[in-house]
Amino acid sequence: MRRVLIWAPLGLFALVFALVASGLLAPADRAVKSAMVGKPVPQFTLPSLVPGKPAVSSAGFADGKVRLVNVFASWCVPCIAEAPQLMALKQQGVEIIGVATADKPEDMANFLRNAGDPFAAIGDDRIRKVQFALGSAGVPESFVIDGKGRITKQHIGYIGPQDMPEILAALAAAR
Amino acid sequence: MRARNLLLLALIVAGPAFADSSLPPQPLAYTQLPDPKQEMRAKELMETLRCLVCQGQSIADSDAEMAGNMRAEVRQRIAAGEAPDQIRSWLVQRYGDYVTYDPPWSWLTAPLWLMPFVLIAVGLFIARRSFGKEEAE
Numbered sequence: 001m002r003r004v005l006i007w008a009p010l011g012l013f014a015l016v017f018a019l020v021a022s023g024l025l026a027p028a029d030r031a032v033k034s035a036m037v038g039k040p041v042p043q044f045t046l047p048s049l050v051p052g053k054p055a056v057s058s059a060g061f062a063d064g065k066v067r068l069v070n071v072f073a074s075w076c077v078p079c080i081a082e083a084p085q086l087m088a089l090k091q092q093g094v095e096i097i098g099v100a101t102a103d104k105p106e107d108m109a110n111f112l113r114n115a116g117d118p119f120a121a122i123g124d125d126r127i128r129k130v131q132f133a134l135g136s137a138g139v140p141e142s143f144v145i146d147g148k149g150r151i152t153k154q155h156i157g158y159i160g161p162q163d164m165p166e167i168l169a170a171l172a173a174a175r
Numbered sequence: 176m177r178a179r180n181l182l183l184l185a186l187i188v189a190g191p192a193f194a195d196s197s198l199p200p201q202p203l204a205y206t207q208l209p210d211p212k213q214e215m216r217a218k219e220l221m222e223t224l225r226c227l228v229c230q231g232q233s234i235a236d237s238d239a240e241m242a243g244n245m246r247a248e249v250r251q252r253i254a255a256g257e258a259p260d261q262i263r264s265w266l267v268q269r270y271g272d273y274v275t276y277d278p279p280w281s282w283l284t285a286p287l288w289l290m291p292f293v294l295i296a297v298g299l300f301i302a303r304r305s306f307g308k309e310e311a312e
Contacts, residue, residue, distance in 0.1 A: 032227050035271040075196045102196035102240065127201050128244040135269035137227035138241075 034135030034143075034154045041069075041149050042133040046123025049100045050108050056097055056123030062149030066174045068094055068167075069143040070119070071131055073101040074111035076139040082158035083115035085167075090118035094171060098122035099130050101139050142167070146174035195240040203250040204243030210254075217250045220259040223276045224249070224266065233276060 036042070041058045048055040061067060068089065072079040086096055098119040100108055108122065125131055134143060134151075144153040144167075153170040155163065208214040221235035226242040234242040234249070252262050266274045278284045 030230060032230075032270055032273060035267070035269055073196060102198050102244075104198065107197070126198070127247065128241060129248070132245070132248060132266075132269060137270065 031156045032137040033156070034137075034141075034151075036135040036151050037154050039151060041143075041145055041151055042130075044130045044133055046099065046125055046130055049098075049103060049122045049124035050105050050112065053119065054121040056099065056121050058149070061145050062147070064147040065095060066147060066171055067097055067145045068171065069097045069099060069134070069145055070140060071099045071101060071125075071134065071136045071142070072140045073103050074107040075103070076101075078158035079140045080111075080115045082140055082160065083118070085159045085161060085164060086118040087116050088164070089167070089171075092168075095120045099125045099134075101125050101128055101131055144170045144174050200240070200243045201247040203247035205246075208250050208254055213253050214250075216259055217246075217253040220253070220262060221246055221249055224263070225274050225276060227270065227274070 041061050043058055045057040045059070046055060068086075070086065072082075090096055096118050098121065100122050103124070103126070105124075112119075123130065134141075136143075136154075138156070140158050142155040142159060143151050144155075146152050152174045155167060155170075159167055208217060218235060222233050224234045224245065226232045226234045226237040226239055226245070228239045228241050229237050232242075234245045249262055253259070263275055263277075267279075272278055272281075272284070278287060280288060
């Protein structure tokens with residue numbers, strides 16, 4: 001018994017070491033995912049944020065067209081980084097709906113001038129009501145909405161060039 | 176030398192990178208509800224809801240902008256007469272069980288609820304054995 005017990009501290013150490021090492025090598029994904037994926041888009045309407053852009057109403061989402069709802073903000077730096085990819089998606093005919101989080105019209109106008117404007121509409125989600133309704137926990141996040149108005153995919157974080165195949169596949173699958 | 180001065184200047188005038196917007200906080204983010212009973216219910220609920228951007232804290236504890244918006248949402252709904260459990264389940268529908276610090280019973284959370292009883296049982300067992308021995312001697 002004692003012979004075996006003498007190895008217990010070393011065994012315990014090895015266990016703790018393995019636990020810490022696995023945590024270091026493969027950090028846990030702490031992003032809070034939306035539980036709304038697979039469900040219909042919640043009902044919402046948002047007034048237009050910038051002049052010349054239409055307002056957003058989720059009632060019109062079930063018209064057979066696939067859409068990408070982009071939760072973003074002018075004060076969000078990664079949102080600038082994903083602008084070229086959104087532009088490319090728009091050129092491929094994807095309708096991109098912007099949900100502007102806690103934003104001001106003049107800041108947004110600046111953002112659109114500098115980063116480009118791939119948005120078919122931009123809604124003013126000043127108090128994050130729609131962000132909460134979608135189950136989004138940050139900016140930027142993108143939701144693929146199929147023609148029946150169902151959320152089929154959530155992408156957390158900016159859409160980089162490396163994410164494009166996945167996004168395009170999700171958009172094609174929603175068609 | 177010039178480069179160093181420039182660097183120093185850059186460090187002095189550098190602004191912090193903001194992860195929040197420039198909007199002022201929402202009225203109900205930092206203001207209590209006028210009705211103390213409602214505020215008490217709201218506060219109790221807020222203490223058991225997880226802040227989504229600062230995940231170790233409740234929204235009652237957090238100064239993140241998003242937590243402020245969530246507090247305002249909770250207070251508005253309480254003021255409109257919604258029950259705390261209704262608000263909680265609305266959020267759980269959106270974010271999953273992760274958003275509540277009061278996890279509902281399921282087989283996934285069973286170890287969490289049962290572990291205290293198991294540990295107490297183990298403790299009693301050890302205590303009985305060691306005290307029992309002394310008496311016998």
